[in-house]
Amino acid sequence: MIKTDILVIGAGIAGASVAALLSETKSVIILDMEGRAGYHTTGRSAALFSENYGAPPIRALTRASRAFFADTPSGFCESPLLAPRGFIQLARADQMEKLQQFAKSGRGLQELSIAELQNQLPYLNTSNIVAGILEAAAADIDVNALHMGYLRQAKNNGARLLCNQNVTALDYSGTIWSLATDKNRYQAPLVINAAGAWADEIAKMAGIEPIGLQPFKRTAAVVQFDKPIDRGMRFLNDIDENWYCKPEGSNLFLSPEDEIASPPCDAWADDFDVASVIERITHVLDLKPVRVESSWAGLRTFAPDRIFVVGFEPAATGFFWLAGQGGYGIQTAPASAALAASLVLNESLPYHLEEQNLDAGQFSPDRFR
């Protein structure tokens, strides 16, 4: 039996980031069922940082995270976590109303004329696309550096990451949680459920009512086209979210922005979904596909209201949720981890979260009870 202050289930970005903060004052063990951290959703993202993505509480978490990305603590990683990219929402004539609604709801946005779009996107098919809106401050995230930075920080604080540890049972004795994996048994007064697509499964094992978290499959691929893609090209998104793409070397990283309900699993890409997004993109950009270099899929897991679930389970002592990060778990990780750590330690919210008018109640599991 291994004893610790806090057991974190899941070594994706959620588990790694909260473990990094809590291990400053507590002994922490992170358990993951896979052979390496980041195997599931964290290792499969589009790595975008956009302050205009998601519902208002998600946007506030993203804004509250920017300072960490832009001014990363020394020693956290060797190179900047953000690289300039810019994010353009594109619309056909029949999508103009949606584009205008987006322009009203967003911040830091700039309308681009057709001439400006053509200048930035030489392969643009202007018989199809009529308008675009640029979020110039959107950026690429170095997801691996962020994730490894948090794991390194946790390790330097004395936390342990134990892989190949599939949690199969959780039991509360009245003062302490006992967890069984296929290899060992662990005890701690506090368990953090950062199990991504499996977070409801973990709750069920603990005898706790699930939240109703739903994993949705999203497909991605890297495709070579007949012309080299400018590495400085913006991240392009269909305003109705039927496709997105950005440069990956001289190829395109693309997604059909599919959202297919799935049980928790090791998701995989369907060739049909990859073919359909290639077709959509060739309507917008004057390119011909040459080869699919790679394709994959990941699960984006949402609560019923699409807001994260961060907080103590009201029906069980010492069981903390950090789940439902959907399609925003990377760009919000610094603020989500700070929110979670302040709740776990019963401390007031850090200033950079309060500054964004973030209220812990918006994320609490209480709203589903």
Ligand SMILES: Cc1cc2nc3c(=O)[nH]c(=O)nc-3n(C[C@H](O)[C@H](O)[C@H](O)COP(=O)(O)OP(=O)(O)OC[C@H]3O[C@@H](n4cnc5c(N)ncnc54)[C@H](O)[C@@H]3O)c2cc1C
């Ligand atoms: C195609 C795609 C594009 C995306 N693009 C972006 C983007 O541009 N920007 C952004 O911010 N976000 C993006 N996301 C979303 C982001 O990747 C997720 O929100 C985030 O990775 C979720 O992290 P997590 O730690 O909660 O989950 P995960 O990374 O899935 O981690 C959960 C961990 O729990 C472990 N686990 C589960 N059950 C058990 C068990 N019983 N015992 C032990 N361990 C267990 C798993 O092995 C896993 O490692 C994208 C996602 C996808 C799929």
